[in-house]
Amino acid sequence: MTAASPLRHRASVLSNRRVAQDTWWLELDSPGIAAASRPGQFVMIGYGIENTAAPFLPRPFSVGWRAADGRVGILLRAFGPGTTRMARLRPGEDVLLLGPLGRPFELGRDRPIVCVAGGVGLAPFLFLADEARTAGRDVRLLYGERTGGRVFDPELLASLAGGPAEVWTEDGAVGQRGLVLEGIDWSADRVLLGCGPSLMLRALAESAAERGVALQVSVEEHMGCGVGTCQGCVVPRADGGWAKACTDGPVFEASELAWSP
Amino acid sequence: MTAASPLRHRASVLSNRRVAQDTWWLELDSPGIAAASRPGQFVMIGYGIENTAAPFLPRPFSVGWRAADGRVGILLRAFGPGTTRMARLRPGEDVLLLGPLGRPFELGRDRPIVCVAGGVGLAPFLFLADEARTAGRDVRLLYGERTGGRVFDPELLASLAGGPAEVWTEDGAVGQRGLVLEGIDWSADRVLLGCGPSLMLRALAESAAERGVALQVSVEEHMGCGVGTCQGCVVPRADGGWAKACTDGPVFEASELAWSP
Amino acid sequence: MVPVSAVGARGGSAPPRSNDPRPRLAQTLFGVEFQSPVLLASGTCGYGREYDGLIPLDRIGGLVTKAVSVEPRTGNPPHRIAETPAGMINAIGLHNVGLDRFISEKLPWLRDNLERARVFVNVVGRTVEDYAEVVSRLDVEEGFLGYEINVSCPNVKGGTMFGTDEAALAELVGRLRTCTERPIVVKLTPNVPDIGVFARLCEEEGADGLSAINTFPGMLIDVDRRRPVIGNVSGGVSGPAILPMGVYLTWRASRASSLPIMGIGGIRSARDALQYILAGASLVQVGTALFVDPSSAEAVHEGLEAHLERHAISSLTEMVGALELPAPPPPDAGTSG
Amino acid sequence: MVPVSAVGARGGSAPPRSNDPRPRLAQTLFGVEFQSPVLLASGTCGYGREYDGLIPLDRIGGLVTKAVSVEPRTGNPPHRIAETPAGMINAIGLHNVGLDRFISEKLPWLRDNLERARVFVNVVGRTVEDYAEVVSRLDVEEGFLGYEINVSCPNVKGGTMFGTDEAALAELVGRLRTCTERPIVVKLTPNVPDIGVFARLCEEEGADGLSAINTFPGMLIDVDRRRPVIGNVSGGVSGPAILPMGVYLTWRASRASSLPIMGIGGIRSARDALQYILAGASLVQVGTALFVDPSSAEAVHEGLEAHLERHAISSLTEMVGALELPAPPPPDAGTSG
Ligand SMILES: Cc1cc2nc3c(=O)[nH]c(=O)nc-3n(C[C@H](O)[C@H](O)[C@H](O)COP(=O)(O)OP(=O)(O)OC[C@H]3O[C@@H](n4cnc5c(N)ncnc54)[C@H](O)[C@@H]3O)c2cc1C
Ligand SMILES: Cc1cc2nc3c(=O)[nH]c(=O)nc-3n(C[C@H](O)[C@H](O)[C@H](O)COP(=O)(O)OP(=O)(O)OC[C@H]3O[C@@H](n4cnc5c(N)ncnc54)[C@H](O)[C@@H]3O)c2cc1C
Ligand SMILES: Cc1cc2nc3c(=O)[nH]c(=O)nc-3n(C[C@H](O)[C@H](O)[C@H](O)COP(=O)(O)O)c2cc1C
Ligand SMILES: Cc1cc2nc3c(=O)[nH]c(=O)nc-3n(C[C@H](O)[C@H](O)[C@H](O)COP(=O)(O)O)c2cc1C
């Protein structure tokens, strides 16, 4: 699916700062992956073969950002045992990186872009918004969190994404109160992109389908290999079969997938 | 066997410095264990129940030294996967400690003490020599290593043990060339103590037995619990049965044990 | 310690009466109350006393002693244990003091020092008669509730293990049933194609409960010396590594029989214990984790209490076997690939 | 790819001739040369191509394809995989493209792109005839050396797994022997009381080799949702957690039969591979470790080369089965406690 082979290498942790409750911004030194990544692609981050403690299997993370100097930024939320340990990574430690992997977002040309992010689904849009804005595209970045405490540091966010996000929180503590979906202007001449928890993506996909609006979503599923060999990461296709999140995705046209519960 | 129950607590790493090839001097903050330890006793050091990577089971280490301010010193040689990881412990990290455990050396009164150490078998004698010398006892500390590169930093050694050691190396690079056993004056009015690899202990035990000299040795065996429940750590008794290294030992009269290969 | 009326009462977990003030973790099993579902596993807690002062035995559910055989056994040569990935291998060789000394030296401490903790004596033998002798002679003693029958040992007669041979196991359980009215819990061996067959068979022969599981046969090789690391060549693998197998086998055993089950294998947290409980275990045993941290059994107990409180569950019995399966159940359950 | 003269030649590891300049890791097995003992395990390397560019397939011993069944199979619902302590559980459900598309889409790449790597096709079925059809129809194709028969799947006829039912397995292997002259390697299931019985039976029925082992049945439960984590409820446990069991079962299989063995289970380093080799395996397969680091198979290969060089061992064959046992052998080998 992807043109070039992914890179596999040990990458140093350059920094890891807490940017919200349970949320870290991790910068890794990986010029190769920085250069090759496109928005929506992901990397597998692991501790290497000597390690058997969680995370034993590498975990998938969106490439959140990249810099010309070779930095790769990862937005990381401490969720289970694996991510909790990764949140404690310190500068000087290293991780094993495999990437970039998977199918990126298709941005087309000229049309305004609307990114709809739930939680750490924000990650791919930092990178995307920054580069699309630099390229002169109009980008709206809608970003929802359950609580204000989890909202990514707005200053850092704006500097990474080349501009601010429109924030929605369910508790109303930061930004507007409500669900991020409420902020969408359903106009068919936009490139509409979604990334976030599966319940949010389903609601988004249903709304888009009702309105006949095209939508690309980045989905999540447990992953083993990240490169299409294990068949572990399947999501249901609209036609009844399975698609692999790692190589057929993680970005899909919402209409390619089955969204029933 | 031991009078009081051992303590179990998380202890901070205060420092960990490389003191010779593959060899580290680790200081832990454990006032309770520092206060209760006697020379020859050991602690189990582990990473706690969340950890499943080697060392999954805690590892036994002699209490190498203790200070009135609650520091406990451990002499650690990177040997297999467990000790290699422990050699990378950094200040601020913590470990799970259980101890002090096991039967200490019996020093009796007044008689001169001769300690015969092979490799990290030096550990219990640092503590022992320091305190015995402070108490006015005459202590000879014979210390052998295979190569000069592995010899514990002599200055630190002298400061910990309250005086220098007589060093023997097989390659002759540091101290006298030869086996540490050659340095022993076999006089029956000494308290003779040995700690080191089992081949060395066997040679020592055979020499002592030939000469009719009493000898106490501290032995090693794989340990599970450290407190006598698992029966994992047995060593052969002279009478044909087994003794538990953790609670019947680790210090034994050499004559209690069977030394045949 | 065992109330006379309770001795011999059969298993089955009674739900607490509605205005019962008893703690959420309490259950009535084998005719007596267990204040906690957390026990210490056989072979990992000696005869209880060794952990006195380190583990508050009377705060947890109880313990299972090291195996007791008729004759004293010296056990295997060293090394008897070694570390494996996320686990360990042991070949202690059922080293134990033998029945006489167990009765004279070990049982009195358990009888005199434990009030609320329930004690099972783990029993081994080389023949059916060996087992029967241990059970019969112990039966008149006080200081324990019942027996856990360790069948992961070779049957001198048939050459196989009791625990993997249906006929031998049926004969053994049937015979032991004639020796005692106390609870008989059979500790199942994991390396069988269908543990349900063995669970059912134990129930039919009159057992009161099941323990699932014992260790997996395993081996480690020192590649430099080209020798087995373990003096006995091979041994039993325990620890977190076997957790998913233990949960699966507990689930299979609980679907095949209605006996109460003690879930065992790799438990080191309340969440691990809850996996066994949802799969059908009424009690759990903590083994290898005690070596890593002697406070882990108590931590499991406390974590269970906290979980029930957080989820406003009034009794642990509500969670026993409360696993919800997807509908329709998948056809190939149990296979991989 | 398979030289015609080699097809059908039976296994057996020939020691290298004294002035043979071939690399230390090379062995002649199944009538052909393996340049390295390291293969990629079935289900963890797709059909080879997926790892093209990441793993230098032609530098290692070869690979075993994902299972191929007559019909395409869609496999199980998600989650199909989850992490376990030092391992993982998978229930892919033998998701595969089916025989027709395997022949038209997958085999050509293997045929055209691999020169020195040996390919085994992993075969599954629900009936003996399913297996026979896959083998018979594949047999005329090029691009692979032989078959690895996956018997850890339910036998529609008997309800048990082929791999745990002696009669079913004997029938299956005997039948497949009539379908092909190529090497037939039977992949043994670990959850049996005595794997030696199954190893012997495969040899008697004409198999050319054994693979030991497949995954252990296991299960994980999401305790908050009270549901199995795995969509298929249970699955197979692999990874470092099962290493000691795999080494033990390989050793048992190698003592029970003279067939060459591929050792599998938890291998992630040359030292792990050497444990299997000393226990009797001629080849090894790396599976789960590829997910952790795709370069691990190559690392195992290089580590083996380095080990042999360091110890001045001229051929790996010297190490196959070269485990030294303590004398006298302990009586209770295999038991724990
Ligand atoms: C393409 C992709 C991109 C992602 N990008 C990000 C990101 O930028 N930032 C971020 O914080 N998270 C991201 N995630 C989710 C992240 O991978 C999971 O939060 C993480 O794997 C959870 O691991 P854990 O050990 O903490 O949780 P656990 O619940 O302990 O995990 C248990 C098991 O489930 C698996 N698992 C659980 N949840 C997921 C999941 N959602 N995806 C894959 N495996 C899972 C783990 O691999 C492990 O095997 C992404 C996931 C995918 C598939
Ligand atoms: C009473 C006692 C005091 C000790 N004091 C010291 C000390 O002060 N400094 C020091 O450097 N070392 C000491 N040791 C040895 C130390 O415990 C081992 O070097 C260490 O356990 C090796 O672990 P590893 O993972 O690095 O080695 P590995 O070879 O990987 O260990 C594999 C397995 O073997 C066990 N093992 C291997 N060697 C030993 C051993 N000698 N003793 C116990 N278990 C072993 C480990 O527990 C593990 O289960 C002592 C041992 C004992 C019994
Ligand atoms: C995701 C996955 C898929 C697998 N699929 C198959 C399969 O199709 N056929 C088969 O015989 N074994 C299959 N296996 C088992 C492996 O080939 C191997 O026997 C097992 O994983 C143990 O090796 P490991 O610990 O190195 O992974 C699969 C294993 C995994 C992890
Ligand atoms: C050192 C050791 C000794 C054991 N001895 C016995 C025994 O005597 N009888 C028995 O039935 N099980 C014995 N077991 C098995 C445990 O009781 C338990 O079934 C197994 O270790 C799995 O649980 P765990 O993973 O929590 O340790 C022993 C286990 C270990 C580790």
Ligand code: FES
């Ligand atoms: S993660 Fe292995 S196929 Fe997608």
Ligand code: FES
């Ligand atoms: S280490 Fe457990 S009895 Fe000694």
